Structure formats: structure tokens, C-alpha cells
Amino acid sequence: xxxxxxxxxxxxxxxxxxxxxxxxxxxxxxxxxxxxxxxxxxxxxxxxxxxxxxxxxxxxxxxxxxxxxxxxxxxxxxxxxxxxxxxxxxxxxxxxxxxxxxxxxxxxxxxxxxxxxxxxxxxxxxxxxxxxxxxxxxxxxxxxxxxxxxxxxxxxxxxxxxxxxxxxxxxxxxxxxxxxxxxxxxxxxxxxxxxxxxxxxxxxxxxxxxxxxxxxxxxxxxxxxxxxxxxxxxxxxxxxxxxxxxxxxxxxxxxxxxxxxxxxxxxxxxxxxxxxxxxxxxxxxxxxxxxxxxxxxxxxxxxxxxxxxxxxxxxxxxxxxxxxxxxxxxxxxxxxxxxxxxxxxxxxxxxxxxxxxxxxxxxxxxxxxxxxxxxxxxxxxxxxxxxxxxxxxxxxxxxxxxxxxxxxxxxxxxxxxxxxxxxxxxxxxxxxxxxxxxxxxxxxxxxxxxxxxxxxxxxxxxxxxxxxxxxxxxxxxxxxxxxxxxxxxxxxxxxxxxxxxxxxxx
Ligand code: SAH
Numbered sequence: 001x002x003x004x005x006x007x008x009x010x011x012x013x014x015x016x017x018x019x020x021x022x023x024x025x026x027x028x029x030x031x032x033x034x035x036x037x038x039x040x041x042x043x044x045x046x047x048x049x050x051x052x053x054x055x056x057x058x059x060x061x062x063x064x065x066x067x068x069x070x071x072x073x074x075x076x077x078x079x080x081x082x083x084x085x086x087x088x089x090x091x092x093x094x095x096x097x098x099x100x101x102x103x104x105x106x107x108x109x110x111x112x113x114x115x116x117x118x119x120x121x122x123x124x125x126x127x128x129x130x131x132x133x134x135x136x137x138x139x140x141x142x143x144x145x146x147x148x149x150x151x152x153x154x155x156x157x158x159x160x161x162x163x164x165x166x167x168x169x170x171x172x173x174x175x176x177x178x179x180x181x182x183x184x185x186x187x188x189x190x191x192x193x194x195x196x197x198x199x200x201x202x203x204x205x206x207x208x209x210x211x212x213x214x215x216x217x218x219x220x221x222x223x224x225x226x227x228x229x230x231x232x233x234x235x236x237x238x239x240x241x242x243x244x245x246x247x248x249x250x251x252x253x254x255x256x257x258x259x260x261x262x263x264x265x266x267x268x269x270x271x272x273x274x275x276x277x278x279x280x281x282x283x284x285x286x287x288x289x290x291x292x293x294x295x296x297x298x299x300x301x302x303x304x305x306x307x308x309x310x311x312x313x314x315x316x317x318x319x320x321x322x323x324x325x326x327x328x329x330x331x332x333x334x335x336x337x338x339x340x341x342x343x344x345x346x347x348x349x350x351x352x353x354x355x356x357x358x359x360x361x362x363x364x365x366x367x368x369x370x371x372x373x374x375x376x377x378x379x380x381x382x383x384x385x386x387x388x389x390x391x392x393x394x395x396x397x398x399x400x401x402x403x404x405x406x407x408x409x410x411x412x413x414x415x416x417x418x419x420x421x422x423x424x425x426x427x428x429x430x431x432x433x434x435x436x437x438x439x440x441x442x443x444x445x446x447x448x449x450x451x452x453x454x455x456x457x458x459x460x461x462x463x464x465x466x467x468x469x470x471x472x473x474x475x476x477x478x479x480x481x482x483x484x485x486x487x488x489x490x491x492x493x494x495x496x497x498x499x500x501x502x503x504x505x506x
Contacts, residue, residue, distance in 0.1 A: 004078030006105055008098050010091040010117015011039035015203035018123060019043055023087075023115045030085040032077050034070070038089025038120075038229060040204075047085070067097060071104045078110045091119040095145055095172045119143075121170040124202030124231050128209050129244030137236040138167025146174020146181055146232065163188035168235035175228045178221055182214045185234065190214060195238035200230035205256070205279035207248055211238060250277030251499035255434040258427065260285045260443040262415075265315065269439070272495050283427060285446040287418045288316055291390060296410035297324055300385050303408070304334045308382040309374065311396060313343040313367055314389070314440075315350035320412035321387045322354050332356055338385075339377075343370050346490065365468060365489040371399045380404035387412035391442070415442060421450040428458040435483075435498060439467045439491070441474040448478045456480070463501060467494050 007026040012018035019027075027033065027046040035044065037057035044053055054073070056065040077084045092098030092114060105112040121143055125132045132141050142162065162169070163185045174181055175198075186192050192215035199209045212220045214234065220226075247253070257278045259266045270280035291297070300307075301324065312318050325334060332355055340358050342348045344365035348358040360377070362369030374384075379400055386396050386409045397409045424447075427433050436459070438444045448455050456479065466472040466482050468489025475482055484501050486493035 002081040003111060004081045004084065005111040005113070006074050006078050006084045006086055006101075007113050007115055008086050008088065008092040008102060009115040010096075010119070011035070011043055011087045011089055012118045013090055013120040013123035013203045014038070014040055014201065015123070015127075016040045016042045018118045018203060020115060020117065023117060026085050026113075026115060027087070029083050031082040033085045033087055034073060034077075035087040036089050039087045043087065067100065071101055074101060075104065075108050075110060078105070078112075088117070089120070090123075091117040094119040094121075094143065120202055120229075121172065121231055121233075124199045125170075125233070127203045127207060127247040128197060128199050128233075129241045129246055130197060130233055131237055131240055131244070132168050132170070134237050134240065137240075140165070140167045142166035142169045144169055144171050144174075146171035146177045157184075159184040159188045163190045168233065168237050171232040171234070173228070174232045175221070175226075175230050178232065179218050181232065182218055186214055190234070194234060195236060197233040197238045197241065198226060198230050199233065200226060200228065202231065203247075205254060205277075209241070209248065211241060248277070251503050252495075253277035255279070255498075255502055256281050256432055257498065258283060258433045258436045260437065260447055261439045262286050262288055262316075264288065264319075265439075269437075269491050272491055273498070276495055276499055278498070281427065281433060283420055283424050284418055285420075285424070285443050285450055286415050286440075288320075289414045289416050291411040291414050293411075294324060294327075296408070297321075297387055297412050298328060300387070300408045300410050301325060301328050301330065301334070303383070304330075304338060304385070306383055307338050307385045307408075309379070309384045310335060310338050310340045311342075311370055311374070311384060311386040312340065312347055312351065313370065313386075313392070313396070315347055316389065317387055317412055318342075318347060318350040318354070324387075324412065341370050341374060343367065344488075344490065366470065367393060367395050371396055374400060374405075375403055382406070384408070385410075389442075390414040415446075417446050417449055424450055425454075425458060428462070433462055435463050435465060435501075437465045437467075437494060437498070438471050438475065439494070441471050444471060444474040444478060444480070448480075465494060465498055465501075467491070 009023040009026050024046050030047045030051045032052040033044060033047050034054045034056055056070045074084060074086055088096045088098060171181055194214045196214055196217040197209055197211045198221055201207050210220050210224060210226055255278045257273050257280055259270055259280050259282045263284045266282045273280045341360035342351060342358040343362050348361050351358050360373045362373050382405050384400055384405045384407045386407055388409060390411045397407050400407050451458055463483030464480055466475055466485045472482050472485045484497040486497045
């Protein structure tokens with residue numbers, strides 16, 4: 001039988017980008033992942049699809065999976081020959097009971113490895129803009145539990161030594177005992193004016209920070225109804241946050257932005273939104289599917305050697321065309337001698353992924369722009385291939401044919417409504433969306449089709465953002481109010497228009 005092994009892996013503090021490369025490698029090998037309340041569930045996507053996932057989350061007052069049971073589970077799984085990843089929030093050895101789990105594995109003679117993680121104090125400090133040490137302020141740092149083993153008394157912490165010997169103190173699990181912590185520190189010589197920060201859900205879109213002093217923070221926490229999980233930072237370095245804050249003052253911080261484009265295309269847009277601080281919520285309202293028939297496209301691909309121009313008006317068209325070229329046992333060389341025209345820089349980027357440089361890039365990001373460029377080139381008697389979406393506007397075919405070109409316009413892909421109307425409805429109904437983005441007319445039509453008559457009621461006053469004039473026109477047709485339209489019609493400009501809107505205190 002295969003020998004089992006347990007990897008005790010630190011998941012990091014919440015931002016899934018903060019797991020280590022080694023931790024991610026372990027997840028990719030896992031037969032079973034045993035995970036916690038504080039480890040980000042999206043990390044589970046790193047494990048193989050058929051890996052078992054066991055939630056053993058613990059929350060204060062809700063210990064539905066006692067520690068002994070977790071330890072016993074790890075031993076059983078490893079004895080059954082499994083590769084087990086025990087994924088723990090932050091670092092396994094910092095207030096994570098990883099020590100106890102490792103001891104049990106060691107005494108049972110089970111193979112294990114320990115993969116460190118970014119502990120929440122280190123991460124919260126970074127994301128709040130509080131250097132834990134700084135030569136001008138402190139040279140010592142203490143990580144302290146604010147919630148000791150309930151059997152012990154808080155007083156078993158040596159407050160007298162702790163209070164003044166260590167410059168920066170960070171308390172984990174301290175919210176319930178905050179008042180005692182502050183009282184004890186003051187009673188043992190720390191100035192009541194010492195800066196304090198409480199940071200909750202650090203490194204996630206829900207990160208919140210309160211800053212005050214040892215004298216004020218208890219009342220601030222109470223009146224803000226500030227709940228765990230949170231860390232308490234005590235020390236002069238907290239004051240540096242004012243000038244070093246960077247994470248939670250980005251323009252879209254805390255805004256939940258709905259991304260409606262296809263799953264395949266939402267990744268890069270989501271990344272752009274996240275870079276501006278937003279939480280991208282992906283709910284595609286469009287799904288790309290093969291066309292009803294490939295016969296026309298295949299025939300046109302066969303005629304590529306005689307084709308003068310290839311016109312591509314979206315990244316989807318680029319992908320569909322090259323996918324079919326491959327099926328027809330051809331590659332980019334089939335385009336030798338053909339001039340490739342695209343509708344804008346994003347389509348040009350998509351083309352570049354196949355190793356091709358666009359010859360013509362339309363300036364105005366619309367079909368009209370491509371037509372104008374081509375007309376300038378002179379298209380009379382030229383053969384033009386324009387693979388397009390099933391329901392595309394026919395302006396390109398019409399105008400170029402009128403100018404004397406011979407246009408082949410096969411359908412290269414279709415689209416359909418995905419079955420996620422209920423998800424979309426629930427997101428809007430529960431007030432989980434702060435802004436909706438539309439990146440094509442088709443996404444507007446489908447959004448309305450998915451929600452039906454309730455659309456405007458469900459949207460309420462949620463601001464709606466359009467990528468450009470064509471999308472806006474479709475929104476107007478559906479009686480949707482446009483909060484802002486981006487110029488130019490690019491994703492970058494769309495992110496900027498959201499940023500401007502929310503910066504103006506909406
Ligand atoms: N092993 C973990 C700590 C587990 S103890 C680590 O290394 O970070 C649980 C405590 O960690 C919480 O009560 C809270 O104080 C802190 N914590 C964990 N993640 C946090 C986060 N994202 N934001 C603020 N505090 C967090």
C-alpha cells in the first residue's frame with residue numbers, strides 16, 4: 001500500500017495569493033484536504049478535482065469538530081495511505097495547534113512535513129501599512145494570544161514583563177478580552193496614549209481597521225460593532241499607517257463588482273478590478289458555444305491562400321478562428337500573405353497570443369472603425385474573410401460588399417444563456433453587488449433575459465457601467481440607467497470609470 005503522508009500547510013491569512021509556492025504544490029498532490037474556517041476556500045481549487053475536501057472549521061462557541069477528532073482523522077487518513085493536506089489559516093505553528101497535530105503524527109510514526117504560511121499578524125501589518133518593526137520606533141516584537149486556553153486565567157500572561165519590554169505587541173484572538181488587555185497594559189506601565197489598531201479580515205476585500213489608543217480603542221470597537229477575526233496591534237509603529245496605507249484606500253476597495261462576461265474572459269477583467277481594490281464577483285450571463293455548422297468556416301479556411309484580408313472583431317472570434325484552423329490541421333502559416341485587421345487593442349492582444357501581429361487596428365474599437373480602415377486600403381475586388389458571431393451586426397459585410405469586396409462571412413461561434421439566473425437573482429436580492437459591468441451588448445440582452453421582468457426591481461439603485469456606445473444603446477433600449485460609459489471602449493477605461501464614480505463619494 002502507498003505510504004500516507006500529512007502536509008501541515010499554512011494557507012496564509014486570507015488573500016489566496018499569499019499561500020507559498022510549496023503550499024500550493026502540496027495542494028496539487030493531495031488526495032484529501034482537511035481545512036479550517038480561516039483558510040480561504042478558493043485555495044481548494046488548487047487540489048485535484050477528485051480530491052476529498054473535509055471541512056473541520058472551528059469558530060468560537062461552535063466547536064463542531066473537536067481537536068482530538070481532527071487529529072484522529074489525520075492519523076486515519078494517513079494510515080489509509082492518503083496524501084493529506086492539513087490546510088490551516090496563517091501559519092500552522094502560530095496559534096494554530098499545528099504543534100499538537102505534528103506531535104500526534106510524530107508519535108504515531110506517520111510521515112509529515114510542515115509548510116509555513118504567512119501568519120495573519122505579518123500579513124495584516126503589511127496590508128494595513130504598519131511596519132511591525134522600525135528603527136525609529138521599536139526593535140522588539142511580540143506575538144501574544146489574547147485568548148488563552150479557557151482553563152487558564154488571562155493573568156497567566158506576565159503583564160508586568162510584557163507591557164514595557166516589547167515595543168510592538170500583536171494580540172491574536174483578543175477581541176473578547178480587549179478591555180482586559182488594554183487595562184493590564186496601562187496598569188503595567190504602557191502609556192494610555194500608545195497607538196492601537198484593530199484589524200479584521202486582513203488581506204481580504206472585507207478588511208477593516210480601527211485606529212485609536214490604549215485609552216480609546218475599547219469604546220471604538222464597541223460602537224463600531226467590530227467583530228472577530230481580528231488582530232490588535234499595540235505600539236508606536238501603528239501611527240505610520242497614516243502615511244503607509246495602501247490597500248484599503250484604493251479607489252474600488254470594498255466594492256463588489258459584478259462581472260457578466262464569459263467565464264473564459266472574466267479572469268483578466270477581474271484581475272484589473274482587483275488591482276483597483278474591488279472584489280470581482282463573476283456571474284457570466286453568456287456562454288460561448290460552437291456554431292450550428294462549421295461547413296462555411298471550413299470552406300473559407302480552405303480558401304485562405306487566395307484571401308486578402310482577415311477581419312476579426314473580438315477576442316472570441318480570434319479564439320474560434322484559430323481553434324478551427326487547428327482542427328483543419330493548419331496553423332498560422334495558413335495566413336501567410338493575408339492582411340489581418342482587428343477591431344481594437346484587446347483583439348490585437350488576443351491575436352498576439354497566437355504569435356501574430358495585427359496589420360490594421362481600428363482606432364474607434366467598433367466595426368465602423370475596421371470598415372473605415374479597410375476602405376482606406378481599397379477593397380474593390382479583394383477577398384475578405386470575416387468569421388463572426390452568430391448574431392453579429394452585418395455592417396462589415398454590407399459596407400465592404402458595397403465597396404466591391406468579395407466577403408465570406410461564416411459564423412465561427414454562437415452563444416447561449418447559461419443556467420445561472422438563480423445565482424444572479426440571489427446576488428442582487430441579497431444586496432451583494434455594489435456595481436454591475438457590461439462589456440458587450442449581448443451581455444446586456446442576456447442579463448435582462450436571465451432576470452426577466454424583475455430586472456429593474458432587483459437592480460434598484462445599483463450603478464450600471466457600460467464599456468461603450470453600442471453597449472449603452474442596448475442598455476437604453478432595456479430602460480437601464482447608465483452610471484457611466486467608458487471612453488475609449490476598453491476594459492482599462494471601464495475600470496477607470498468605476499474608480500472615478502466611487503471616488504466621487506457615491
Ligand atoms: N495560525 C493563524 C492564527 C490562528 S488563531 C495565523 O498564523 O494567523 C485565529 C486568530 O488569528 C483570529 O482570532 C485572529 O486574531 C487571527 N486572524 C487570522 N486570520 C486573520 C485575518 N485575516 N484578519 C485578522 N485576524 C486574523
